[in-house]
Amino acid sequence: MAVCCPLLQHEGERGEEARRFSLVLRAADELCPWVEPVALGSCTLPARGPSRFFGGEARLVDQLGAAVIGALDGAGPVQIGAADGLFAALLAARAGVIVPPGGSATFLSSWSLAVLRRPDLAVTLQRLGIHTLGQFAALPARHVLARFGGEAVLCHRVARAEVGELPGLRDPRIGHRLREVRGELPDVTPQAGFFGGTSAGDLRAAGAVARLQARLGPEAVLTGRLGEGRDPADRGRLVPWGSRPEGRHPGRAACRAPAPWPGRLPPPSPMVVLGDPLAAELVDRAGRPVRVGATGLLSDAPARLSIAGGPWRQVRGWAGPWPASERWWSGRRRRARLQVVDGGGEAVLLAAERGRWWLEGRYD
Amino acid sequence: MFVSTDQGGRAKPDLPAELAARARPVSTAASRLLPLPDALAALFPDGALRRGSTTLVAGSPGGGTTTLALALLSTVSAAGGWCAAVGVADPGVVAAVELGLDLRRVVFVPRPAGAWADATGELLGAVEAVVVRPPGAARPVAARRLAARARERRTALVVLVDHAGGWPFGPDVSLTVRDAEWEGVGEGHGHLQGRLAAVAAAARHPAASPAVHRLWLPSSDGSVAASPVCPASPTRSATTAPATTA
Numbered sequence: 001m002a003v004c005c006p007l008l009q010h011e012g013e014r015g016e017e018a019r020r021f022s023l024v025l026r027a028a029d030e031l032c033p034w035v036e037p038v039a040l041g042s043c044t045l046p047a048r049g050p051s052r053f054f055g056g057e058a059r060l061v062d063q064l065g066a067a068v069i070g071a072l073d074g075a076g077p078v079q080i081g082a083a084d085g086l087f088a089a090l091l092a093a094r095a096g097v098i099v100p101p102g103g104s105a106t107f108l109s110s111w112s113l114a115v116l117r118r119p120d121l122a123v124t125l126q127r128l129g130i131h132t133l134g135q136f137a138a139l140p141a142r143h144v145l146a147r148f149g150g151e152a153v154l155c156h157r158v159a160r161a162e163v164g165e166l167p168g169l170r171d172p173r174i175g176h177r178l179r180e181v182r183g184e185l186p187d188v189t190p191q192a193g194f195f196g197g198t199s200a201g202d203l204r205a206a207g208a209v210a211r212l213q214a215r216l217g218p219e220a221v222l223t224g225r226l227g228e229g230r231d232p233a234d235r236g237r238l239v240p241w242g243s244r245p246e247g248r249h250p251g252r253a254a255c256r257a258p259a260p261w262p263g264r265l266p267p268p269s270p271m272v273v274l275g276d277p278l279a280a281e282l283v284d285r286a287g288r289p290v291r292v293g294a295t296g297l298l299s300d301a302p303a304r305l306s307i308a309g310g311p312w313r314q315v316r317g318w319a320g321p322w323p324a325s326e327r328w329w330s331g332r333r334r335r336a337r338l339q340v341v342d343g344g345g346e347a348v349l350l351a352a353e354r355g356r357w358w359l360e361g362r363y364d
Numbered sequence: 365m366f367v368s369t370d371q372g373g374r375a376k377p378d379l380p381a382e383l384a385a386r387a388r389p390v391s392t393a394a395s396r397l398l399p400l401p402d403a404l405a406a407l408f409p410d411g412a413l414r415r416g417s418t419t420l421v422a423g424s425p426g427g428g429t430t431t432l433a434l435a436l437l438s439t440v441s442a443a444g445g446w447c448a449a450v451g452v453a454d455p456g457v458v459a460a461v462e463l464g465l466d467l468r469r470v471v472f473v474p475r476p477a478g479a480w481a482d483a484t485g486e487l488l489g490a491v492e493a494v495v496v497r498p499p500g501a502a503r504p505v506a507a508r509r510l511a512a513r514a515r516e517r518r519t520a521l522v523v524l525v526d527h528a529g530g531w532p533f534g535p536d537v538s539l540t541v542r543d544a545e546w547e548g549v550g551e552g553h554g555h556l557q558g559r560l561a562a563v564a565a566a567a568r569h570p571a572a573s574p575a576v577h578r579l580w581l582p583s584s585d586g587s588v589a590a591s592p593v594c595p596a597s598p599t600r601s602a603t604t605a606p607a608t609t610a
Contacts, residue, residue: 201492205446208490209471212483216476224457224467236457238472266555267586269458271430301551317549319556339549339556346426347546347556361456363546363556364430 001047001060002089003028003068007076008041015243017041018181019218020075025178027071031063037178039171044089047082057082057098083107085164091115104161109134116155117168121148133159181242183210209241218242235264236273265322265337270349270361277358278308280350282315282340292336292352296323305340307348307359314343321352398492398520399439401464403590404432406577407565408537413440413493416515422528423541428561428581430455431463432541433495433524435581435588438464440520445469445492451480452497452524462586481506489517497524498531507533540564541581548584557584560591 005024008017021040028035028043032050037043045064051057061080068078081092083099088108092099099107111133113122130136137159144156157163183206212221222238282290284300291299298321304312321336337360338350347363397412405411413419413436421436423429430452437447442464448471449455455472471491476483477499484496488510496510502523511533514521523531528538541561548557558580566574583589 199444201444201446204490205469205471208486212471212473212486215486216473216479216483220473220476222472222474224455224460224470224472226457226461226467236459236461238455238457238474241471267462267584268556268558268582269456269462269586271434271456271459272454273456273458274454298552317546318552319549319554320552341546341549341556344424344426345544345546347549347559362426363559364426364428 001051001057001064001080001082002038002042002044002086002093003064004042004079004090004093005068005072005076006041006079008072009039011040013243014240015181016218018177019242020072022178022181023071024068027067028064031060031067037174038086038090038169039174040177042090042093044086061098085158085161086169087158087164087166088161089164090169105137108159108161109137116158116166118151118155121152121155124148183207183213183242213241235269238275265339265349268363271364272362274360274362277351277360280308280357280359281306282338282350282357289355290357291355292321292323296321296336298338302338302340305342305348305350315340316343316345317341396518398445399443401435401439401588403579403588404435406575406590407539407563409567413520414536415492415518415520417536418511418514418521418523418533420523420525420528420531420535420538421541422525422530422538423544425526427544428541428559429524431459431559431581431588432539432561432563432579433497433522434460434465435463436520436522437470437493437495438587440492441465441469446471446490448473448487448491448494450476450484450487450494450496451499452495459582459586463582464587481510484510484521485513488513488519488521491519493520493522495522495524501530502532504532507531511535534568536568538566540566544581558582 003024005021008021008024011017017040021037025035025037025043028045031054032045035043035045047057047060051060054060054063061082065078065080068080072078079093079096081089081095081097081099083089083092084101084104088099088104091111092107097107109132113125113131113133113136115133116122125131125136130139136156139156141153141156145153154163155166158166209221218240221241223241225237225239227234227237282302283304284290285303286300287304288300290302293299302315302318305315306312318338318340320338322338324335324337334353336352338352339347340350341347348359349361349363351358351360396415397410398415400408400412408414408419419436421429421433423432434449434452434455437449441447446469447465450473452472453474455474457467460470461467471487473483473487480496480498481502484494487494494514498506502525510521523535525531528540541563544559544561546556546559548554559582561579561581562576563579563581564574564576578591580589580591
C-alpha cells in the first residue's frame with residue numbers, strides 16, 4: 001500500500017515539506033508499523049496485516065486517510081492506493097484504487113510508457129507503435145534484451161509486474177533528510193564533530209533543539225547562515241533550524257572568510273540586525289529632514305534622530321553615507337547607509353531609501 | 365591511512381599544537397571550566413567560565429551588553445562546544461561571527477515569548493553555555509529554578525539584563541557595562557572602529573575583589589579585546605584606531 005502527498009514532493013527553501021512529511025510518517029506509523037519512506041512525499045506500508053486488523057482494506061484506507069490528512073493540516077490532498085510491488089503501488093495511489101493481489105499486471109497494462117520515466121526508451125517504443133505498458137509487456141522478453149538492452153529488460157519485467165522495484169523510484173537521501181528534520185542528526189553532520197564524527201554533545205544539543213521545535217514551532221528555533229551581499233541582513237541570516245542548506249557545501253560557507261563586496265561596511269558589524277527595519281527620522285539643525293542627494297552626499301549635517309516616532313536624540317557623530325545601489329541594472333533600489341552615534345553613546349545603522357530613513361541595526 | 369571500526373577505542377589523530385591547546389578544555393569531560401577569550405578571562409575569578417555558574421551581564425541597552433554576553437560564548441563555540449541564545453531578539457549574525465562564534469553550533473531562540481524560562485531550561489544541560497535575556501524582570505521563582513538547573517546540569521548560564529535588579533537571584537559573577545564610547549566616527553567622516561567600555565566585575569567568590577576593566581566591545585575587527593589604556597586615565601580620541609591585542 002502506498003501513500004502519496006503530491007504537494008510535499010518538492011522541497012522549498014524553508015524545508016517545511018520535509019518536516020510535514022515526517023509528521024505524515026509518524027501519523028501513519030501509529031496505525032501500522034513498518035511504514036517506509038520512498039521519496040519526499042511518498043511512503044509505503046504492508047497492507048495485508050493491518051487491513052486484516054482494521055477489517056478490510058477499505059477501512060484501512062479510511063483510517064489512514066484521516067490520519068494523514070490530520071497530519072498534513074491542510075497541506076494538500078493525499079492519495080492512497082494498494083497493489084503488489086512498489087511501482088504498481090505508487091501508480092495505484094495516484095489513481096486512488098486498490099488492486100487485488102495478482103492484478104498488478106492488468107492494472108499496469110493501460111498506463112502510458114511515460115510512467116517508467118525512461119524518455120529514450122518511450123520514444124523508441126512509440127515509433128514502433130507501442131504506447132502502453134501492456135503493449136510493452138506483451139513483447140517477448142528475449143527480443144527486448146536483443147533489441148533494447150539490459151535497462152529495457154528491467155522496465156519490461158516491471159511492466160509485466162514480475163518485479164516491483166524500478167531504479168529511481170526510491171530517493172536514497174530521504175532517510176538522511178528525515179533524520180535531519182527530526183533533529184536526530186545535527187544540521188551539518190560532516191563538520192560538526194571535532195574529529196569528523198558526531199559527539200555526544202552534538203546529539204544532546206540536537207535532541208534539545210527537536211524538543212524546542214516541537215514546543216515552540218519550527219520557526220522559533222533558528223541557526224545563523226552567512227551569505228553574500230552588502231546588507232547586514234543579506235550577509236547573515238537566521239533560518240529555521242534544520243532547513244535545507246543552500247548550495248552543495250553548506251558547511252563550507254560558514255567557515256569561509258567573507259568575500260570583499262564593494263560598498264560593504266567594515267567591521268565591527270551591528271550586533272542587532274532588525275528583521276523588519278523601523279522607520280526613523282533624521283533632521284538637521286533647522287529641523288529639516290536630512291536627505292541623501294544624487295551625488296551621494298547628505299543635504300545637511302544631521303542634528304537629531306528619532307526612531308519609530310520615539311523621542312528626539314541628539315546626534316553626536318556620524319559616518320557615511322555609503323551608497324549601495326543594489327540591482328543597479330534594473331534601477332530598483334538605491335540605498336545609502338549611515339552610522340550614527342547619539343548623545344547617549346549608542347550607535348545605530350540607518351539606511352536611506354527613496355527619501356526615507358530606516359533603522360537597520362543597532363550596535364549593542 | 366586506516367580506519368578503526370572499534371567505537372570505544374577510536375583512534376584519534378594527533379592534533380597540531382595550537383589546536384590541541386584550544387580543544388582541551390571542552391573535550392575533557394571532567395573539566396569544570398569553559399574557555400574564555402583572553403580579553404575576558406580577567407573578569408572571572410577562575411579565569412574561565414565555570415560550568416554550572418550564573419553570570420549576570422547588566423548595562424543600559426545599546427551599551428555593549430549583547431556584545432559582551434555573546435563574546436563569553438565565542439571561545440567555547442570555536443572550540444567545539446554548543447551554545448544557545450534565548451530571548452536575544454534580532455541577533456546580528458555577521459557580528460556574532462566577528463566575535464568568534466561558530467554558527468554551526470549556536471542555537472538562537474530569539475522570540476520565545478512567554479516560554480523563555482522553559483526554553484532556557486530545556487537548553488541547560490543540552491549545551492555548554494546559554495545566554496538568556498528575560499523579557500522585563502524575571503520572577504524570583506523562575507530565576508532560582510534556572511540557576512539551580514544550570515548548576516545541576518553543569519551548563520554556564522549568562523543572564524542579560526538592563527540593570528542588575530532585573531535578575532532577582534544572586535549570580536556567581538556580576539558584570540556591569542558602563543561608560544561605553546564609540547571611536548572612529550566624527551562629523552561625517554571615518555567609520556565605527558570600536559567601543560571602549562568599562563566593565564565592573566564582582567564575584568560572589570570571597571577571594572575575588574571587585575575590579576573595573578576597560579575593554580573594547582568590540583574592537584576594530586569585531587572581536588573583544590582588552591584595552592591597553594590604564595583604567596585610571598582613559599584617553600578618548602576620535603581619530604586613533606583602537607589597538608587590537610591579539
